[in-house]
Amino acid sequence: MDEKEIITRLKKNDEKAFSILVDLFSKKVYNTCVGMLQNIEDAQDVTQEVFVTVHINITEFKEESSLSTWIYRISINKCLEFVRKKNRKKRSGIFKSIFSSDGEKAIENHSDFMHPGVQLENQERAKVLFKAIDLLPEQQKTAYILHKVEQVSYNEIAAIMQVTLSSVESLLFRAKQNLKKYLTIYYQENEK
DSSP states (O other): OHHHHHHHHHHHHOHHHHHHHHHHHHHHHHHHHHHOOOHHHHHHHHHHHHHHHHHHHHGOOOSOOOHHHHHHHHHHHHHHHHHHHHHHHHHHHHHHHHSSSSSOHHHOOOOOOOOOOOOOGGGGHHHHHHHHHHHHHHHHHHIIIIIIOOOOOOHHHHHHHTTTTTHHHHHHHHHHHHHHHHHHHHHHHHOO
């Protein structure tokens, strides 16, 4: 079944077409979410949200981009929404803890996150890298994860992020520069 047929059948609420869509894209969506969120449970939740959103909004899909680009865009947006919502909760949790009697802070630590695709012998370096990736500004992080983790082309990243090709190149260049800076500082502090 080609993409056009899948879209047509999805718009007619065909369950088999939706099942095919999930089979085709679930791994890509999940890997993108894991890279962006650095938490397996959160990535699973957001992955489900992505497919619910696709199912609900498929009739709105104008086919101006490919189906995969549209799904990646939804995935990135859902991840960014999730992070923003979580950050708001953290800020309110910290604020509440300042005024609460027990004084416990609700700060979650993702420092032990390990991307499931990383081989055992590279896990320690990958932890450090993912910590550094998490420090990148939102746009740089998105472009970097799509390109380096998901192997998405510059052109498709531009379509997903709705920016120009030169913007993607610039974002990736700045992301690499920032990662180099973060990692240099990290290794200087931890190699002593």
